[in-house]
Amino acid sequence: MKGVNRDMSEKSLLEKYRPHIISNLSEMIRIRSVEGPPENGKPFGEGVHQALSLALETSSELGFRTVNRDGMIGYAEYGSGKEMIAVLGHLDVVPEGKGWKYPPFGAEIHEGRMYGRGTTDDKGPTIAALWALKILADEDHRLSRRIRIIFGTNEESGFRGIRWYAANEETPIAGFTPDIHEGIVHAEKGGLHVKLDIPVEDQGKIFLDSFKAGEAVNIVPDMCEAVFRGDGPELQKWADSLGKAVGSLPLGGEVSLDGTSLVVNAIGRAAHASLPEKGENAIACLCRLLGDNPPSGSSFNAFRILSELLGDPRFGRDLGINMSDEVSGALTCNPGLASFEKGLLSVTLDIRHPVTIPGDLVITRIRERVEPLGIECTETSRAKPLHVPKDSPLIKDLSEAFHEVTGKYPEIKAIGGGTYAKALPNVVAFAPFPAGLPDLAHQADEYIDIEELISSVLIIKAAMIRLAR
Numbered sequence: 397m398k399g400v401n402r403d404m405s406e407k408s409l410l411e412k413y414r415p416h417i418i419s420n421l422s423e424m425i426r427i428r429s430v431e432g433p434p435e436n437g438k439p440f441g442e443g444v445h446q447a448l449s450l451a452l453e454t455s456s457e458l459g460f461r462t463v464n465r466d467g468m469i470g471y472a473e474y475g476s477g478k479e480m481i482a483v484l485g486h487l488d489v490v491p492e493g494k495g496w497k498y499p500p501f502g503a504e505i506h507e508g509r510m511y512g513r514g515t516t517d518d519k520g521p522t523i524a525a526l527w528a529l530k531i532l533a534d535e536d537h538r539l540s541r542r543i544r545i546i547f548g549t550n551e552e553s554g555f556r557g558i559r560w561y562a563a564n565e566e567t568p569i570a571g572f573t574p575d576i577h578e579g580i581v582h583a584e585k586g587g588l589h590v591k592l593d594i595p596v597e598d599q600g601k602i603f604l605d606s607f608k609a610g611e612a613v614n615i616v617p618d619m620c621e622a623v624f625r626g627d628g629p630e631l632q633k634w635a636d637s638l639g640k641a642v643g644s645l646p647l648g649g650e651v652s653l654d655g656t657s658l659v660v661n662a663i664g665r666a667a668h669a670s671l672p673e674k675g676e677n678a679i680a681c682l683c684r685l686l687g688d689n690p691p692s693g694s695s696f697n698a699f700r701i702l703s704e705l706l707g708d709p710r711f712g713r714d715l716g717i718n719m720s721d722e723v724s725g726a727l728t729c730n731p732g733l734a735s736f737e738k739g740l741l742s743v744t745l746d747i748r749h750p751v752t753i754p755g756d757l758v759i760t761r762i763r764e765r766v767e768p769l770g771i772e773c774t775e776t777s778r779a780k781p782l783h784v785p786k787d788s789p790l791i792k793d794l795s796e797a798f799h800e801v802t803g804k805y806p807e808i809k810a811i812g813g814g815t816y817a818k819a820l821p822n823v824v825a826f827a828p829f830p831a832g833l834p835d836l837a838h839q840a841d842e843y844i845d846i847e848e849l850i851s852s853v854l855i856i857k858a859a860m861i862r863l864a865r
């Protein structure tokens with residue numbers, strides 16, 4: 397009987413708070429919390445400041461202790477105990493972009509969906525966590541740990557807020573970030589950005605003028621363009637042979653000669669760097685085309701070498717880094733950016749390596765392969781892998797909490813992408829949505845299904861109770 401009563405009160409509390417949850421989220425969506433120029437006490441600009449202030453005001457009205465660290469980060473806390481568990485959300489958003497059917501900061505509701513930037517990533521789940529904590533507090537559970545909701549401020553553009561938290565504030569004993577659309581992520585590959593610099597020698601009558609591709613290293617580039625200048629007749633001869641060869645590229649390209657300027661491009665298909673097999677890498681395509689078809693009488697060695705190293709870059713085979721493990725699968729490699737400056741052709745790789753393979757080993761292997769070829773290799777950034785065993789108490793608790801509310805178990809998976817969970821120890825990404833959400837993060841017409849939002853409150857509450865008891 398006790399269980400039934402508790403269940404009834406949980407449902408009736410949820411019904412009572414439903415309008416508040418929706419209006420609270422609408423208010424939050426109407427704030428354009430994209431990172432802006434810093435001001436005093438507002439390190440991420442006015443929009444992020446407003447969103448953080450609103451979250452903390454609401455938390456305080458609901459009876460929670462609140463802390464604001466000069467706008468770097470804030471949190472709300474409930475309960476007592478020496479140890480603390482955390483829900484890690486974020487209130488900043490990426491810019492709205494183009495192509496919206498409904499106003500991106502309007503929070504309009506159509507056919508049971510609330511539309512707006514941040515509805516799923518990550519204001520909706522963060523507001524749901526706040527109301528989960530409210531219902532939990534109303535029910536007055538006996539728990540042995542404190543529960544803290546951390547309001548992230550700079551997830552989308554650098555993790556600076558949460559890094560500050562990690563360095564200066566209490567580490568949770570366990571926690572989750574409701575910042576993925578389905579399942580539980582128990583393993584996230586390690587991330588490396590590596591820049592390769594290769595000198596391009598002058599070819600007598602033809603020289604390279606520019607080479608460019610990519611806007612972000614974590615996207616498979618869908619276009620790569622090289623411009624050559626030099627002797628007209630020589631360029632004409634080369635343009636003819638390239639023109640014949642360009643058709644053999646998977647998605648083709650274009651060769652156009654205008655007097656003494658030859659433009660060659662290869663077309664690719666964009667995809668996320670962690671899933672390179674879904675895309676077609678335009679840098680690789682263009683290097684193959686130029687490496688296999690040098691101008692007569694000379695060869696652009698740089699393109700031949702790059703074509704040998706990056707001809708099929710997806711799993712790093714020709715770089716000697718095609719490694720995999722059982723937990724997280726194969727290493728992936730995406731040449732995401734390319735440029736040519738002062739005689740040096742630079743290609744930056746986005747590498748995601750398996751969780752049991754150290755990043756240092758990957759770097760060593762690349763160096764061993766490329767340095768003898770005259771290529772300089774620089775590591776420009778690194779993110780450690782995350783691995784929490786599937787049978788750990790944290791994963792089990794989250795999985796059981798999901799099952800308790802929905803009657804089914806969530807998928808427990810490994811991914812190549814990095815989530816907010818990497819920023820704090822003992823935290824994993826967990827989607828508290830019964831049906832899962834469509835993956836609309838960073839896209840036009842981002843929305844959250846109102847029923848999924850409301851149901852997520854009880855799943856988050858169940859997870860909080862299991863972790864805090």
Ligand SMILES: [Zn+2]
Nearest residue numbers: 517518551575
């Ligand atoms: Zn997010």
